[in-house]
Amino acid sequence: MATPNVGPVTQLLTQVQRSTVKYLEYFSMHSLPEPSYKDGDGLGPNQQLPSDIEAARNSALEATEELHQLLLGPLGLILSSPGDQYLMLSIQYICRYNIAELVPLQEGTTFQAIATGAGLNLKDVTRFLRLSAAWHVFHEPARDKVVHTAASRLLINNPKLKAWIDNIAEEFWPSLARTVDATQRWPGSEEPNESGYSLGHNTDDSPFEVIKRDPLRQQRFMDVQSFSHSHxxxxxxxxxxxxxxxxxxxxxxxxxxxxxxxxxxxxxxxxxxxxxxxxxxxxxxxxxxxxxxxxxxxxxxxxxxxxxxxxxxxxxxxxxxxxxxxxxxxxxxxxxxxxxxxxxxxxxxxxxxxxxxxxxxxxxxxxxxxxxxxxxxxxxxxxxxxxxxxxxxxxxxxxxxxxxxxxxxxxxxxxxxxxxxxxxxx
The missing domain is CATH 3.40.50.150 (Vaccinia Virus protein VP39)
Incomplete structure (x- = not known):
């Protein structure tokens, strides 16, 4: 009897299992807890894993992403395209108002306490934090109760990470939203002041000229370069x-x-x-x-x-x-x-x-x-x-x-x- 052809979903499942098992064996060998939303993975921010373990991790990540997209189907794939921008939006809100620092590391707090401490609207605080919790940035274990997750703890007192978030939100988002418009207005342009940034920021200057006029934006931009190259x-x-x-x-x-x-x-x-x-x-x-x-x-x-x-x-x-x-x-x-x-x-x-x-x-x-x-x-x-x-x-x-x-x-x-x-x- 002929062996049926193995489809892509089955192949990806095998890849996920094989690679994840190898990755978790590393944690077991080094007495590290299995990764969780609550406690993270126990690894340092720039900790270098052995090359074979890093490869296993990447293989599992790539396979799970491909599996996710296959299971969505063609229509679901296109409909999911706006997705992660909402996670970025919620993190921008958290960083803009230093909300992570207002949540005690051990016992947590309430939406009302956060709103009062930050001087913000309670409805906005509740909606944005519940949005972030949908991606496991903060957690609501009981109604109106907010506690940290491993991801939200990373947002505490990490100025370069915040600089990266602010740079994406303030400099790049407006640019990306107008990039197709720029291709229509300036077809084939190679000029730095004829881009999505130009339209998104309503400027005739290049991004570098705009940024360097503001010392705070200039410092943020340099911090982002440092953070991005820390790996x-x-x-x-x-x-x-x-x-x-x-x-x-x-x-x-x-x-x-x-x-x-x-x-x-x-x-x-x-x-x-x-x-x-x-x-x-x-x-x-x-x-x-x-x-x-x-x-x-x-x-x-x-x-x-x-x-x-x-x-x-x-x-x-x-x-x-x-x-x-x-x-x-x-x-x-x-x-x-x-x-x-x-x-x-x-x-x-x-x-x-x-x-x-x-x-x-x-x-x-x-x-x-x-x-x-x-x-x-x-x-x-x-x-x-x-x-x-x-x-x-x-x-x-x-x-x-x-x-x-x-x-x-x-x-x-x-x-x-x-x-x-x-x-x-x-």
Whole structure:
């Protein structure tokens, strides 16, 4: 008798069971409680799991998500599309009014006590918290009683997490809502002030110009970058170990902000000297971040990377987490602006996202990259790129760039993209 074909739902059930069992075995081996809404998973915010356990966790998550969507059916899949924005809305409300801090960690409180403590309308407090509780952020064990869950406890005294929430809600939401309108108004535009952000915020300036005019928004934006890169997959160690800096003597860190990459490089490679370049309002904060013992080897320089590069003859020009903020047109301009300073054999090293080819990742992993890509378009017509597009940028910037290829270190989120100047010395 022939064995019937196993359908996708059955395959996903098997994947969920196998992967979840392996993940839970790790908890048992380390005497950790099984994950729960009440107590969480017992892991630190940035705790790095063994690679096989991390893979099992991701496999289970991806399979359960795919199973969920299959069971919804085609109509249910489309009808569910507004979903998680309501979770984000409720968390925005909680953070805006510092509600998590008003709920005692042990005994909980009431909706009325929260409303009184925050000076808010009782009906609004009740509705928003019950909405959040539908996603297990807070819990209502008895009518009008509010207690913490593991998720709501994360919202207490975590300014960078709150900065991330505020940034999504205040900067990106209005942008995403108007992105399709922007494609209609400015078809094919690569200008940073012709995007969903432009329409959503009613501005003719680029998002960066808008944000930097407000010191609080500027600080929030920088906190978000720090928070977003706190996961080990964004660790600077991937760059340090994935590129051979042993023969490098001088580096220009273009758009290097407060020198996080420069400091790590200088600490690991004591023979390297580094110039960190950024806008005046950013670079003025560099000194307070550089350790005293590195002050002689790291110095700041005001520089707009769309203008000719003033620091000549360095061995490496580093662009870390810069290019994805700009459209192809402006990335080409950044690379063109480097060329007056390049000596023969100098390398341009880009540390940024490289999207794998379609079909190389799971559906869930690929979806994450596609969401990032459209978020960047909504913000200022920027984008995330695949290998072909990275090579195209260098080719169009100047044919004297020799594209050396792309590597993605094990466990890294960001690729190492290299090109070498073959134009000879100036």
């Amino acid at each position: 080990h997959s964004f660790s600077i160690d991937h760059l340090l170990d994935g590129f051979d800096f042993n023969s490098v003597r001088t580096i220009v860190d273009v758009g290097g902000a407060h020198g996080k990459a420069a400091i790590a490089l200088a600490q690991k490679y004591p023979h390297i000297e580094i110039i960190v370049q950024d806008q005046p309002q950013v670079i003025k904060g560099l000194k307070q971040h550089v350790p005293v013992d590195l002050e002689g080897r790291i110095r700041g320089m005001e520089h707009d990377f769309f203008t000719p590069q003033p620091s000549k003859d360095a061995d490496v020009y580093l662009l870390r987490w810069v290019m994805h903020d700009w459209s192809d047109k402006y990335c080409i301009k950044i690379l063109e602006s480097l060329t007056p300073a390049l000596k023969g054999g100098a390398k341009v090293v880009v540390s940024d996202i490289c999207i794998p080819e379609p079909g190389q990742l799971s559906v869930a992993a690929d979806r994450g990259f596609r969401q990032m890509d459209i978020s960047m378009k909504a913000f200022n017509n920027a984008r995330e790129r695949d290998a072909e597009t990275w090579a195209m940028l260098f080719e169009r910037a100047d044919p004297r760039y020799e594209f050396l290829g792309i590597t993605i270190p094990q466990g890294a989120r960001m690729a190492i993209i290299q090109a070498q100047w073959r134009g000879g010395d100036r």
